[in-house]
Amino acid sequence: MSLIVQKFGGTSVKTLDRIRNVARMAIAEHRAGHQVVVTVSAMAGETNRLVALVEGLGPSWSEREYDVVVSAGEQVAIGLLAIAIESLGVPARSYLGWQVRFLTDSAHGKARIVNVEDAAIRKDLAAGRIVVVAGFQGMDEAGNVTTLGRGGSDTSAVALAAALKADRCDIYTDVDGVFTTDPNMVPKARKMDRIAYDEMLEMASLGAKVLQTRSVELAKKYKVPVRVLSSLEEGSGTLLTEEDATMEKVLVSAVAYSRDEAKITVVGIPDRPGLAAAVFGPLAEANVNVDMILQNVSASGEADLTFTVPKGDFRKAMVVLQQKMQSLGAKEVTGREEIAKVSVIGVGMRSHSGVARRMFEALAKDGINILMISTSEIKISVVIEEKYTELAVRLLHDAFELDRPAGDRVGG
Amino acid sequence: MSLIVQKFGGTSVKTLDRIRNVARMAIAEHRAGHQVVVTVSAMAGETNRLVALVEGLGPSWSEREYDVVVSAGEQVAIGLLAIAIESLGVPARSYLGWQVRFLTDSAHGKARIVNVEDAAIRKDLAAGRIVVVAGFQGMDEAGNVTTLGRGGSDTSAVALAAALKADRCDIYTDVDGVFTTDPNMVPKARKMDRIAYDEMLEMASLGAKVLQTRSVELAKKYKVPVRVLSSLEEGSGTLLTEEDATMEKVLVSAVAYSRDEAKITVVGIPDRPGLAAAVFGPLAEANVNVDMILQNVSASGEADLTFTVPKGDFRKAMVVLQQKMQSLGAKEVTGREEIAKVSVIGVGMRSHSGVARRMFEALAKDGINILMISTSEIKISVVIEEKYTELAVRLLHDAFELDRPAGDRVGG
Numbered sequence: 083m084s085l086i087v088q089k090f091g092g093t094s095v096k097t098l099d100r101i102r103n104v105a106r107m108a109i110a111e112h113r114a115g116h117q118v119v120v121t122v123s124a125m126a127g128e129t130n131r132l133v134a135l136v137e138g139l140g141p142s143w144s145e146r147e148y149d150v151v152v153s154a155g156e157q158v159a160i161g162l163l164a165i166a167i168e169s170l171g172v173p174a175r176s177y178l179g180w181q182v183r184f185l186t187d188s189a190h191g192k193a194r195i196v197n198v199e200d201a202a203i204r205k206d207l208a209a210g211r212i213v214v215v216a217g218f219q220g221m222d223e224a225g226n227v228t229t230l231g232r233g234g235s236d237t238s239a240v241a242l243a244a245a246l247k248a249d250r251c252d253i254y255t256d257v258d259g260v261f262t263t264d265p266n267m268v269p270k271a272r273k274m275d276r277i278a279y280d281e282m283l284e285m286a287s288l289g290a291k292v293l294q295t296r297s298v299e300l301a302k303k304y305k306v307p308v309r310v311l312s313s314l315e316e317g318s319g320t321l322l323t324e325e326d327a328t329m330e331k332v333l334v335s336a337v338a339y340s341r342d343e344a345k346i347t348v349v350g351i352p353d354r355p356g357l358a359a360a361v362f363g364p365l366a367e368a369n370v371n372v373d374m375i376l377q378n379v380s381a382s383g384e385a386d387l388t389f390t391v392p393k394g395d396f397r398k399a400m401v402v403l404q405q406k407m408q409s410l411g412a413k414e415v416t417g418r419e420e421i422a423k424v425s426v427i428g429v430g431m432r433s434h435s436g437v438a439r440r441m442f443e444a445l446a447k448d449g450i451n452i453l454m455i456s457t458s459e460i461k462i463s464v465v466i467e468e469k470y471t472e473l474a475v476r477l478l479h480d481a482f483e484l485d486r487p488a489g490d491r492v493g494g
Numbered sequence: 495m496s497l498i499v500q501k502f503g504g505t506s507v508k509t510l511d512r513i514r515n516v517a518r519m520a521i522a523e524h525r526a527g528h529q530v531v532v533t534v535s536a537m538a539g540e541t542n543r544l545v546a547l548v549e550g551l552g553p554s555w556s557e558r559e560y561d562v563v564v565s566a567g568e569q570v571a572i573g574l575l576a577i578a579i580e581s582l583g584v585p586a587r588s589y590l591g592w593q594v595r596f597l598t599d600s601a602h603g604k605a606r607i608v609n610v611e612d613a614a615i616r617k618d619l620a621a622g623r624i625v626v627v628a629g630f631q632g633m634d635e636a637g638n639v640t641t642l643g644r645g646g647s648d649t650s651a652v653a654l655a656a657a658l659k660a661d662r663c664d665i666y667t668d669v670d671g672v673f674t675t676d677p678n679m680v681p682k683a684r685k686m687d688r689i690a691y692d693e694m695l696e697m698a699s700l701g702a703k704v705l706q707t708r709s710v711e712l713a714k715k716y717k718v719p720v721r722v723l724s725s726l727e728e729g730s731g732t733l734l735t736e737e738d739a740t741m742e743k744v745l746v747s748a749v750a751y752s753r754d755e756a757k758i759t760v761v762g763i764p765d766r767p768g769l770a771a772a773v774f775g776p777l778a779e780a781n782v783n784v785d786m787i788l789q790n791v792s793a794s795g796e797a798d799l800t801f802t803v804p805k806g807d808f809r810k811a812m813v814v815l816q817q818k819m820q821s822l823g824a825k826e827v828t829g830r831e832e833i834a835k836v837s838v839i840g841v842g843m844r845s846h847s848g849v850a851r852r853m854f855e856a857l858a859k860d861g862i863n864i865l866m867i868s869t870s871e872i873k874i875s876v877v878i879e880e881k882y883t884e885l886a887v888r889l890l891h892d893a894f895e896l897d898r899p900a901g902d903r904v905g906g
Binding site (some may be wrong): 098101102132136137139140142144146147148149150151153154155157158160162164165168169174175176178180182225227232298318398 | 513550565572
């Protein structure tokens with residue numbers, strides 16, 4: 083008997099009919115002889131409604147109370163799903179975060195999971211019940227309600243699968259699986275049958291919205307066999323797995339993009355030790371995450387520091403730096419929001435050279451100027467003008483022949 | 495320093511503006527130097543919305559899961575109220591039922607309170623916080639979410655006041671207090687400054703909707719000084735208190751009515767020991783509560799048994815009894831839904847006679863036929879044709895001069 087964790091997002095439980103459909107999908111696995119744990123998000127639109135109520139009360143609020151309000155959506159969804167499953171003849175029981183004991187730290191609104199207890203759930207599974215667990219929510223050591231951040235239900239599902247040592251964690255979504263790039267942008271994009279954890283991790287953090295980054299980190303850490311598949315159509319989806327020899331033969335597996343960043347340059351700072359700390363210290367204090375960083379030092383001994391920040395933090399970061407300009411001795415702080423980050427990703431890069439050249443040539447051929455470059459072992463990211471995003475993604479998808487099955491590609 | 499528990503119903507927190515208004519009322523008591531605990535219901539309409547979702551899933555459901563769904567409304571309300579209070583400058587913290595440890599039995603949907611822990615709340619109060627507690631909800635020994643039934647937030651407030659030994663429990667509502675009868679039916683109805691627990695208890699169970707019956711039972715048991723007052727207008731409301739000599743001088747304090755019952759007669763049963771058990775046993779098994787009972791035995795040794803049941807259970811009760819007719823040896827089972835129960839209430843009845851005569855004369859004078867009578871130490875109830883309800887209430891209100899201040903009444 084296998085143990086399967088299923089996760090359904092808000093659109094899958096948007097109406098009572100869809101909730102009944104999710105119930106049927108859980109029951110199908112149960113009838114096939116598996117133990118089934120289902121995690122769900124709030125009914126689509128509900129979390130936004132609750133956030134709007136909080137925002138209607140003023141410019142700021144206690145994060146603790148925010149979590150109390152927004153976690154109510156998942157509470158409604160699990161009760162309804164448990165009722166739907168039972169009305170189709172299979173015993174079920176719902177669990178809130180605190181009932182599982184889904185222990186997190188106290189970082190309200192973006193809490194990290196510390197421990198998930200499995201005893202109560204195992205007892206229910208052994209008794210033949212389908213267990214329904216609220217996604218997105220947990221509790222901290224002091225007994226406060228916490229939430230895991232947007233997309234947190236993915237992480238809930240993977241954490242449950244890890245704690246229960248599940249044989250599979252099926253993440254149901256509105257697409258068939260993970261694609262070589264966004265199929266809405268590139269119709270030729272191919273669904274991948276398998277993807278390495280590391281590749282998925284890069285894709286998630288580089289802008290692909292299919293899974294929350296943290297859920298992939300957890301899956302990798304605990305080797306959880308996660309499958310991403312459609313709740314609307316039959317299909318085997320995409321399996322997240324450890325990398326193997328076949329994957330390493332492929333140069334590039336996917337192209338990701340993000341329009342969620344902005345670029346800031348601090349111009350003409352006298353170059354000295356501690357310069358970066360002087361610039362990034364105040365940003366860290368203001369809770370601004372800095373991503374790509376580029377530093378040029380001119381012959382005159384002056385440095386320009388360029389970096390990207392989340393678009394939502396752009397204005398805050400600009401204000402912070404303009405206040406610091408004088409103490410930094412900088413000449414100017416400039417910023418630009420109309421940028422995009424485009425990345426090629428593949429574990430094959432570890433053992434193959436020439437990916438960067440091929441990437442830069444493809445972009446240069448159509449006159450796309452590269453503003454910044456950042457690399458890791460298995461990805462290359464470039465920052466370009468936002469207006470070229472779609473063109474760049476298509477060019478790169480073609481250049482690495484991602485529309486062809488991996489074995490048929492010329493360059494590997 | 496006094497400790498005050500305030501309770502606000504769903505209409506008082508229906509919009510963000512009203513939530514801010516509740517926040518201001520809590521803060522006013524806080525600024526006056528009191529420790530303040532606020533209990534709230536779900537935003538008006540929310541509980542109905544959640545119940546409709548459950549009902550949309552089928553003809554029946556697990557009461558456990560029902561409680562998970564419907565208790566989400568209060569969760570949203572307490573988070574929003576805590577945020578509203580803090581945005582007005584006073585620290586606040588919200589508590590869900592399980593966070594207080596609001597322990598109940600496991601009778602989902604109508605759970606009874608077993609114990610309320612006060613340690614965490616006292617700590618927050620001592621730290622200068624206003625504490626906001628979810629009404630209507632608790633948890634049982636096994637850690638399941640429970641709810642206290644419609645109107646349960648009144649009971650939550652009184653239970654909190656009892657546990658915290660509060661100096662006052664202020665129940666805010668949309669009327670000025672407790673009236674001598676329904677002011678919508680009798681414009682001359684007077685607001686009472688004080689009412690004895692026992693009188694309020696009879697009023698609540700005889701149909702007055704101002705407080706949940708259980709909340710009054712609790713208030714009486716723990717001598718909680720409950721005040722019922724308007725959240726919309728200034729005023730001292732009505733204080734629930736133990737009876738004293740002044741109250742005992744008054745013959746009748748109030749007139750209550752209910753249209754929520756139906757009448758059933760089992761006709762022509764051979765009279766024998768165990769007859770009542772044979773009739774009421776099956777009804778108890780079907781969870782039908784029987785209220786007033788009347789038994790006539792004719793000269794021929796046949797008995798007619800007449801009793802009232804909640805209107806919502808009428809059809810179920812009729813079916814149960816028709817199935818039992820043969821084994822009971824009864825000739826017929828008849829029923830009637832168009833009835834009303836009208837009651838006069840007053841602790842003064844304990845020491846005064848003549849109330850029944852005055853009541854029956856008042857009704858007879860206008861030709862209102864009495865179908866059943868039931869009495870206790872401090873109330874007399876009659877069942878009449880439903881169409882006479884309003885007339886009967888007005889006649890009795892006049893007959894006992896309830897439109898005059900208690901001291902000015904001729905009959906006492």
